[in-house]
Amino acid sequence: xxxxxxxxxxxxxxxxxxxxxxxxxxxxxxxxxxxxxxxxxxxxxxxxxxxxxxxxxxxxxxxxxxxxxxxxxxxxxxxxxxxxxxxxxxxxxxxxxxxxxxxxxxxxxxxxxxxxxxxxxxxxxxxxxxxxxxxxxxxxxxxxxxxxxxxxxxxxxxxxxxxxxxxxxxxxxxxxxxxxxxxxxxxxxxxxxxxxxxxxxxxxxxxxxxxxxxxxxxxxxxxxxxxxxxxxxxxxxxxxxxxxxxxxxxxxxxxxxxxxxxxxxxxxxxxxxxxxxxxxxxxxxxxxxxxxxxxxxxxxxxxxxxxxxxxxxxxxxxxxxxxxxxxxxxxxxxxxxxxxxxxxxxxxxxxxxxxxxxxxxxxxxxxxxxxxxxxxxxxxxxxxxxxxxxxxxxxxxxxxxxxxxxxxxxxxxxxxxxxxxxxxxxxxxxxxxxxxxxxxxxxxxxxxxxxxxxxxxxxxxxxxxxxxxxxxxxxxxxxxxxxxxxxxxxxxxxxxxxxxxxxxxxxxxxxxxxxxxxxxxxxxxxxxxxxxxxxxxxxxxxxxxxxxxxxxxxxxxxxxxxxxxxxxxxxxxxxxxxxxxxxxxxxxxxxxxxxxxxxxx
Amino acid sequence: xxxxxxxxxxxxxxxxxxxxxxxxxxxxxxxxxxxxxxxxxxxxxxxxxxxxxxxxxxxxxxxxxxxxxxxxxxxxxxxxxxxxxxxxxxxxxxxxxxxxxxxxxxxxxxxxxxxxxxxxxxxxxxxxxxxxxxxxxxxxxxxxxxxxxxxxxxxxxxxxxxxxxxxxxxxxxxxxxxxxxxxxxxxxxxxxxxxxxxxxxxxxxxxxxxxxxxxxxxxxxxxxxxxxxxxxxxxxxxxxxxxxxxxxxxxxxxxxxxxxxxxxxxxxxxxxxxxxxxxxxxxxxxxxxxxxxxxxxxxxxxxxxxxxxxxxxxxxxxxxxxxx
Numbered sequence: 001x002x003x004x005x006x007x008x009x010x011x012x013x014x015x016x017x018x019x020x021x022x023x024x025x026x027x028x029x030x031x032x033x034x035x036x037x038x039x040x041x042x043x044x045x046x047x048x049x050x051x052x053x054x055x056x057x058x059x060x061x062x063x064x065x066x067x068x069x070x071x072x073x074x075x076x077x078x079x080x081x082x083x084x085x086x087x088x089x090x091x092x093x094x095x096x097x098x099x100x101x102x103x104x105x106x107x108x109x110x111x112x113x114x115x116x117x118x119x120x121x122x123x124x125x126x127x128x129x130x131x132x133x134x135x136x137x138x139x140x141x142x143x144x145x146x147x148x149x150x151x152x153x154x155x156x157x158x159x160x161x162x163x164x165x166x167x168x169x170x171x172x173x174x175x176x177x178x179x180x181x182x183x184x185x186x187x188x189x190x191x192x193x194x195x196x197x198x199x200x201x202x203x204x205x206x207x208x209x210x211x212x213x214x215x216x217x218x219x220x221x222x223x224x225x226x227x228x229x230x231x232x233x234x235x236x237x238x239x240x241x242x243x244x245x246x247x248x249x250x251x252x253x254x255x256x257x258x259x260x261x262x263x264x265x266x267x268x269x270x271x272x273x274x275x276x277x278x279x280x281x282x283x284x285x286x287x288x289x290x291x292x293x294x295x296x297x298x299x300x301x302x303x304x305x306x307x308x309x310x311x312x313x314x315x316x317x318x319x320x321x322x323x324x325x326x327x328x329x330x331x332x333x334x335x336x337x338x339x340x341x342x343x344x345x346x347x348x349x350x351x352x353x354x355x356x357x358x359x360x361x362x363x364x365x366x367x368x369x370x371x372x373x374x375x376x377x378x379x380x381x382x383x384x385x386x387x388x389x390x391x392x393x394x395x396x397x398x399x400x401x402x403x404x405x406x407x408x409x410x411x412x413x414x415x416x417x418x419x420x421x422x423x424x425x426x427x428x429x430x431x432x433x434x435x436x437x438x439x440x441x442x443x444x445x446x447x448x449x450x451x452x453x454x455x456x457x458x459x460x461x462x463x464x465x466x467x468x469x470x471x472x473x474x475x476x477x478x479x480x481x482x483x484x485x486x487x488x489x490x491x492x493x494x495x496x497x498x499x500x501x502x503x504x505x506x507x508x509x510x511x512x513x514x515x516x517x518x519x520x521x522x523x524x525x526x527x528x529x530x531x532x533x534x535x536x537x538x539x540x541x542x543x544x545x546x547x548x549x550x551x552x553x554x555x556x557x558x559x560x561x562x563x564x565x566x567x568x569x570x571x572x573x574x575x576x577x578x579x580x581x582x583x584x585x586x587x588x589x590x591x592x593x594x595x596x597x598x599x600x601x
Numbered sequence: 602x603x604x605x606x607x608x609x610x611x612x613x614x615x616x617x618x619x620x621x622x623x624x625x626x627x628x629x630x631x632x633x634x635x636x637x638x639x640x641x642x643x644x645x646x647x648x649x650x651x652x653x654x655x656x657x658x659x660x661x662x663x664x665x666x667x668x669x670x671x672x673x674x675x676x677x678x679x680x681x682x683x684x685x686x687x688x689x690x691x692x693x694x695x696x697x698x699x700x701x702x703x704x705x706x707x708x709x710x711x712x713x714x715x716x717x718x719x720x721x722x723x724x725x726x727x728x729x730x731x732x733x734x735x736x737x738x739x740x741x742x743x744x745x746x747x748x749x750x751x752x753x754x755x756x757x758x759x760x761x762x763x764x765x766x767x768x769x770x771x772x773x774x775x776x777x778x779x780x781x782x783x784x785x786x787x788x789x790x791x792x793x794x795x796x797x798x799x800x801x802x803x804x805x806x807x808x809x810x811x812x813x814x815x816x817x818x819x820x821x822x823x824x825x826x827x828x829x830x831x832x833x834x835x836x837x838x839x840x841x842x843x844x845x846x847x848x849x850x851x852x853x854x855x856x857x858x859x860x861x862x863x864x865x866x867x868x869x870x871x872x873x874x875x876x877x878x879x880x881x882x883x884x885x886x887x888x889x890x891x892x893x894x895x896x897x898x899x900x901x902x903x904x905x906x907x908x909x910x911x912x913x914x915x916x917x918x919x920x921x922x923x924x925x
Binding site: 267290 | 655656659684687688689690695698699754757758761762765768769770771772773775776869870871872873874875879880882883888
């Protein structure tokens, strides 16, 4: 009898587990909503005021990796649009891999700046759109004009644009979107973009003017090309935006794709909006698959289970994946950075000689070759990427440890006790370099930095800590007025900080002068003065002259030491689709990649 | 039979629950890092102090700690775990989405490893000291020391990359529109590698317990008595040895059942399997306090329930523990 009870118990456990599983299966059915087909058919002919630039892809083999110089011509005159074959008969389906779930991808629920924002923008449009050089072009707006003193931006909307549910887009939607983002700041990116917007004047259904409280030359890039316009008829009833999810219709946009299915932690399904106002997308269905880590997505592209990875691949994978047929790797400039920060407000880093010596001691090419296996661009000490339109070509990168030693010697930092370490104020020049452990490339840069600094008599050791701890040391509570808790730190900024050069003052102006990304406590009166005038200068050439001077000061004064800009490398399966467009500084994850080349700006 | 509720034991469980819930509340708040990054995105540094304060207030992080603690208890008791900082989705829904997948692979591997472990352990003990027993023992010890991510990656590179017979990731083929049997078959194909990894790694534990427990029993006087009175090998094995051996094994399995709810962070990550373990991994790396707390609470409850189950089962299996 006892025996029976015992087996019953075990049996019961098994049944329990099985029952829970089979019941659960019903719960995991994908959340699906059906969006009504647009009732109005829109003509898909692009009607930009500026003719689109000829499409080119930056496909390079890793052996001769070189930066493609991003030559930006403000008003392209050639009408050299290559005519591509019409929509292929067989529908193209692409399966793309991302790492980590991005939630339901509306402006209040998407998670990461990359690739979350990029996936969000497949469903929505902004008034302007970046072209392949990273320059904003009119998009939802057919034209954008600005007044003399840069305080009023007027937009005229494209005619006949409809939302996914068939409702027409009007200037009232633009007006509503702006108010909504300003009043509901959880979508912090868009609330920030719109700071300084005093009023939006709607003149009629297709015309509106942004009135700014101060001149802002960067408004096109920072706001008009960044903010998704949302439909008033959907969102006006939504009180707590973040809790209003996919099922509530909040994913209705004007964009080339409609999100039709989201399975949490597993996948997204986007279907082409064939009535897209810039032309029907070249890819009919895009399935985005959520992986837990990049090892998983790299295995899946090798097995053919995915067609593209929407994430940069690490340098050591470039050759490996590129050599496998039919995989191809596309490489281009990215505006993220790897740099050395030091607390320039305290000894000995308040001495420009020490900062210059550190700059001279860094063998950037060696780091690019050793850590990035060549897949990076040597850093300009003046901050701006050589592929960027605002780069000052007079800035040179010099590696000269002998000069660095001489500089330190001359400034009185000598090694008096013969232990190989120089002294300052009676203490050895011995510091800790804080870095975030999960970033293995950055950790390797830190290790090379230790060797390079040892060669000029500065002793350092690497403290690899958890990301939160590292952020807290370098940027306590993300507020520079809280000061700094480090001597030397490895750091890097995300692409938007560099992509818009008008944000340079935020990095290098003193804190009271608006340097709210000035993490090193750097101060320079001329820099503050230039920062003040930069955003208010209406003339483009004048602005570039100011930016050129600021780069000179940075390269001379070194508020930080910029080491390199990692290149973006993406892998795709060329047997499925190969028209990927690399937007300088942004990569391939954008609607441009999925639109027919003729429809790209 | 003991019918009375054991008050002291109940009180013990109460204290454990209290401590576990309190720790659950405190641990995420003691971790370094700022949850604002998650709520407001990486650009949090670019927000004005006013905008930041508004966000903090909206998610309730501005209240004094004791108030947050009380509210936490209130939420637990009402079954309201709130919304994820990261995805803004209701947490109960997130957990319920993930739990079945976790239970599917952990449940299957629990059954497989239990069956394999018990049979192999019994055989091994029965032929104690033989070549078979020794090589089995050595094999099991080697398997136990395998890292799970390594085993998972080896399986992927053989069966997915080289042979191309099994899917390398996920629980279903995304956007495949499969229904009925095709859908079920798809799910089964996706479970094979994760379940194999988990089962292979879990078998040695059961095997060892079974083997030692059985060896101990085989040495008992009553086995000798049974044999002396002429009982056949079969009768001895099932009637006498098995009954007395199974108790520790059931305990081990019951406790594992508790941990099964926690999923398996590493295996779910290697196979990008959408289970609870991966949810927790993402929540911890993203400082998603509410999700972490809810998930840990589920684990705590599952482990406590499994312990309770073992406590209740033991007297049924082993009459000796019923006495005092």
